[in-house]
Structures are given as C-alpha cells and as structure tokens.
Amino acid sequence: MLRTFRPPATLRAEDLDAARRLVASDPIANVFVGARMAAAGSYATQNIIAMTEGPTLRSMCWTSANVVPIGVHESELDGYAARLRRHRRRSSSVFGLATQVLPLWERLEKHWGRPRSVRHAQPLMAATVDDLNDAVGADPRVRPAVLDELDLVVPAAAHMFTGEIGYPPYYGSDREYRRMVAALIRQGHTYVIVEGGRVIFKADIGSLAFGVGQIQGVWVEPALRGHGIAAPAMKAVAQQVLADHAGTVSLYVNDFNTAAIRTYDRVGFKQHDTFATVIL
Structure with a gap:
C-alpha cells in the first residue's frame, strides 16, 4: 500500500x-x-x-x-x-x-x-511518594502562598525569572505579570517560606496534567543560599504537591546548576530524560 x-x-x-x-x-x-x-x-x-x-x-x-x-x-x-x-x-x-x-x-x-541562550542538557527529573528520601526532613514553614502576600511574592518571582532567563519578566507596568502570579496563588500552586515580612523561598506548580505536577520557579533568597534551606524546602513542596495535586512531581534543571541537581538528588528526584531549551 x-x-x-x-x-x-x-x-x-x-x-x-x-x-x-x-x-x-x-x-x-x-x-x-x-x-x-x-x-x-x-x-x-x-x-x-x-x-x-x-x-x-x-x-x-x-x-x-x-x-x-x-x-x-x-x-x-x-x-x-x-x-x-x-x-x-x-x-x-x-x-x-x-x-x-x-x-x-x-x-x-x-x-x-x-538566540539569547541554548541550554543543551537539562535533566528532567521526577519523584513519587516512594522516591522521597526519608533522611531529608521537610521544612514545616513551607505552605501555599495567600493572595494577601502578592506584593511579597512578585519581587521574588521576578528575581528568579530574571536570573534564569537573563531579562526581566516585564518592562514598565507589572500589571500582567502580577495577574499571572496572582493566578498561581489563587490555584494554590505557589509555595513559600515567609519570614520577617519577606519571601525567602518560593516554588510554583507550573503545569499540572496526567497526574503530574511540574515544579518551576524554584528560588531561595540569594543571601541565604548555601545555608541548607533548599533541600528541606523542596522536600516539603514535593510532599504537598503529591498529597494535594498529583501522583508524580517533576522538574527540569540546567546541567550547569550542580548545586540544584545535588539538592533534587538528595530529596529523591530521579532523572527521567533530558530536556533542552532555546531562549529567544
């Protein structure tokens, strides 16, 4: 035929x-x-x-x-x-x-x-409840953000975006960006640690389908990086996403971000495949 x-x-x-x-x-x-x-x-x-x-x-x-x-x-x-x-x-x-x-x-x-950048190798990682490392304690301070905290979350989200992509998420008015961040908060898809009137950790569910919740926008306040916050915070995020939204939690990370990869390995994430991203 x-x-x-x-x-x-x-x-x-x-x-x-x-x-x-x-x-x-x-x-x-x-x-x-x-x-x-x-x-x-x-x-x-x-x-x-x-x-x-x-x-x-x-x-x-x-x-x-x-x-x-x-x-x-x-x-x-x-x-x-x-x-x-x-x-x-x-x-x-x-x-x-x-x-x-x-x-x-x-x-x-x-x-x-x-292009602005080509990220040739980004480990795509995933975990289920059974994969999570019992040796890593979950940070009890991690919780879903509330809409009253929008003014605290937006600067953290914008800082993360700018550092990751290389340009800010908006120029001039931040109205549309605030609307997007607020939508994530309303859905219960933004997780934070707030201390002293500021966000010191943030992560979002960027996509949710097929029983998979993909985490994006992971950010620790720069002055606190290297202080042991990331792994317990990510363990808490993974636990809450798995309990409330999905049977599998996933993320992808730049291969040159070795500190982040070590954190996700410690929490219990395992590599599923390899992504690449061309930023235009």
Missing part, C-alpha cells in the same frame, strides 16, 4: 483526541503541553501543527509563545522547520526533549536568528 504523508499543518478537529493520546504517552515529558491543551479545550487545535500518515497522527508541535515538539522523528524535522519559520515573532522559546529540540533548532537558527 502506498504510504501518504501530509506535511505539518494545523491540527484538524478530528485529530484532537489522537493528539491528546500522543501527549499522554509520556506524561512527565509532556505535562506542559498537556496542561495547556486541557485549558484550551477544543481551541487547542489553533496552537498545534501536526503531521499525519493517512488517518494516523504521527507527531506534533505546540506553537504558542513556546514551541514544543512531541514525537517528531528525524525524517520530519525539515517539514516542521519549514512550517515554523513564520512563527519567529510570536515565540519566546523552543523546549522539550533534547533529542527533538536540538536538531529542530539546527534547522530554524538560520531563519530565526541568534
């Missing part, structure tokens, strides 16, 4: 369930896209380009402010790159499994221009 491949195109409505199944095939790696597809509902098709073989969905890319390839085979990379060239102005990053992101970026770079 002749095999017919369709070039990458906007996801058809009839393929939405197949896209969900593809994303759910690796819930730890694909939780970001899973969460955003769930939030968008049927409108998720507007942010997905996919390749099909006859009636079968082969692979896809999430294409909003973040480009995330899922299930993209080497033979499909040129097709996705050709379609994605027009998305440069609306994208701030390309991220996902390194085996897909890095070869896709090789094809996009000459069209999209020099």
